[in-house]
Amino acid sequence: AQSVTQPDIHITVSEGASLELRCNYSYGATPYLFWYVQSPGQGLQLLLKYFSGDTLVQGIKGFEAEFKRSQSSFNLRKPSVHWSDAAEYFCAVGPNYGGATNKLIFGTGTLLAVQP
Amino acid sequence: DAGVTQSPTHLIKTRGQQVTLRCSPKSGHDTVSWYQQALGQGPQFIFQYYEEEERQRGNFPDRFSGHQFPNYSSELNVNALLLGDSALYLCASRPMRAEDEKLFFGSGTQLSVL
Numbered sequence: 001a002q003s004v005t006q007p008d009i010h011i012t013v014s015e016g017a018s019l020e021l022r023c024n025y026s027y028g029a030t031p032y033l034f035w036y037v038q039s040p041g042q043g044l045q046l047l048l049k050y051f052s053g054d055t056l057v058q059g060i061k062g063f064e065a066e067f068k069r070s071q072s073s074f075n076l077r078k079p080s081v082h083w084s085d086a087a088e089y090f091c092a093v094g095p096n097y098g099g100a101t102n103k104l105i106f107g108t109g110t111l112l113a114v115q116p
Numbered sequence: 117d118a119g120v121t122q123s124p125t126h127l128i129k130t131r132g133q134q135v136t137l138r139c140s141p142k143s144g145h146d147t148v149s150w151y152q153q154a155l156g157q158g159p160q161f162i163f164q165y166y167e168e169e170e171r172q173r174g175n176f177p178d179r180f181s182g183h184q185f186p187n188y189s190s191e192l193n194v195n196a197l198l199l200g201d202s203a204l205y206l207c208a209s210r211p212m213r214a215e216d217e218k219l220f221f222g223s224g225t226q227l228s229v230l
Binding site for chain 1: 119120147149151156157158159160161164171172174206208210217218219220221222223224
């Protein structure tokens with residue numbers, strides 16, 4: 001079955017500390033991979049995506065993610081967290097062809113809290 | 117340029133009632149998808165509309181139906197509401213032929229079923 005697992009429900013980091021949010025997926029073939037962020041009262045915003053090529057992808061707001069095929073993982077990282085990064089983060093997968101985002105499968109999310 | 121807009125923002129219904137949620141896609145977008153996000157969960161795909169037809173559907177019962185209009189706006193209808201239908205309903209849009217696969221989400225409609 002196709003699924004996305006985000007093992008950390010809630011993470012708290014200090015402002016300025018580094019961050020890594022975990023994502024593992026189960027899919028028939030290598031999917032297209034996405035990270036979205038959701039702030040309270042807001043819709044989801046795309047942070048970054050991986051389709052093919054370089055396994056380290058850069059996104060907005062200083063985020064990056066690394067695709068590891070052998071581990072079926074797509075972990076999100078940021079070297080120095082800002083208070084404004086407090087939000088919920090969702091990993092998602094879609095089929096690896098055009099229209100992938102027409103039917104995304106999301107993980108359950110990781111809620112990030114940032115301590116001053 | 118307005119993004120994806122959804123109405124209403126909040127809605128309270130009772131079991132057995134019917135509800136209609138509305139979505140206007142971002143300008144230039146012709147494809148609309150609907151997602152249900154229950155409390156503490158990730159969004160779940162309901163269905164996708166393109167050219168006024170349902171193109172893909174997730175694992176939702178027939179009580180969930182939709183429509184897309186010629187101006188690309190869309191409605192989500194839910195009949196015979198159950199308590200478990202309480203959730204945030206998100207609409208997302210994109211141009212069908214966009215290669216960057218960037219999906220734009222609205223802020224959602226929070227539906228409470230009592």
